[in-house]
Amino acid sequence: MPLASKNVGGDLLVIVGPTSVGKTALSLELAHEFAGEIISGDSMQVYRYMDIGTAKATPEERAQVPHHLIDLKDPDEAFSVDEFQRLARQTITQVQGKDHLPMIVGGTGLYIQSVTHGYQLPDVKEDPVFRAEMNQWADEKGHEALHQLLARKDEQAAARLHPNDRRRVIRALEIIKESGKTLAEVQQRGPSPYRMIWIGLTMPRERLYDRINQRVEQMMEEGLLEEVMRLREMGYTREHTSMQALGYKELMLYLEGECRLEKAVDLIQQGTRKYAKRQLSWFRRLPEIHWVDVSEKGFAREIHRHVAGKFPLYKE
Incomplete structure (x- = not known):
């Protein structure tokens, strides 16, 4: 008689939180304990050759636990939320087919929710003329001005997107122009096919900002500039x-002689702190997230118990 499959309900573990909070270390622990495979929920980890600045898991960590949706594209190739949605759902199905627990781990809220919340992404055709006009406008006015333009038209979409992410900001403006609706209005939402546990990691803001500053310094020591x-x-x-990813844009400015190295590092730290604040604002809107303060003693045991209570079949 064949053994019953562990993953009978489309089980999916989702670990989110701001940058530098400790998602990678926790996800590796949980993957070992619950036969997990990690699916990156970071929009920049898909790019090859960008390892230090995007904080990818090390080759040693990837050898211990299978990782997916990392190193898919060269840095000059486009990658969209709908492509992420398709690839992530395919990967989840493959992992579930092995009776392993798929784990989405990351901080790119729009990408993760496109998978978990049953989004039907908008079928709005690209307008090359409009895109060229917006790119020229951004060249003249700057990324912040372009982002502010989106914020005036669709505040929620602007909160999701980093000001440096010019391509996606222009895409959001394009959708508004073509459909007359905000991004949320055109993103139809169907039932999720998954039985999920959401874990959100957080810590007091000042401690998080200190960790961000230290992490940027560590990245520089590890060879981010090189x-x-x-x-x-x-x-x-x-x-x-x-x-345009944090760390890369600022160091490009330095290499092009537009600022000193100390200033570039300071800009990376400032930008990363602002990004972490936006990440927390995004995820705080999701009532399904079980939040855990990683600065509190015993936080890891609490998370392990929470996951084991919902997904006991995977416990090694």
């Missing part, structure tokens, strides 16, 4: 969406 130099030598520039 990583950006190699990318520049390979022909990648600030015009590519990938090079």
Whole structure:
């Protein structure tokens, strides 16, 4: 008689939270304990050669636990939320087919929710003329001005998107122009096919900001500047969406002689703190998230008990 499948209900574990809060370390622990495989929920980890600045799991960590949706694209290739949705759902099905627990881990809220919340993404055709006009406008006015334009038309979409993410900001404006609706209005939402546990990691803001500052310094010590130099030598520039990621854009400015290195590092720290604040604001709107303060003693045991109570069949 064949054994029953563990993953009979479309089980899915989702771990979210701001950058630098400790998602990677916790996800590795849980993957070991619950036969998990990790699906990156970070929009920038899909790019090859961008390892330090996007805080990818190390090769050693990936050898211990299977990781997915990492190193899929070259830095000059486009990657969209609908492509992420398709690939992530395919990967979840494959992991479930092995009786392993799929775990989405990351901080890109729009990408993660496109998978978990049954979004039917908008079928709005691209308008090359409009995109060219918006790109020219952004070249003249700057990314912040473009982002503010979106905020005036669709505040919720602007809260989701980083000001440096020019391509997706323009896409949101394009959807508004073509449909006359906000991004949320055109994103139809159907029932989720998954039985999920959401874990949100947090800590007091000042402690988080201190960790962010220290992490940026650690990235510099680990060779972030050298990583950006190699990318520049390979022909990648600030015009590519990938090079608008935190850490890369600022160090590109330094390498182009537009600021001192100390200023570039300070800009990375400032930008990352602002990004963490936006991430928390995004995820705080989701009532299904079980929040855990990682600065409190015994937080890991609490999470392990919570997951084991819902998904006992996976416990090794």
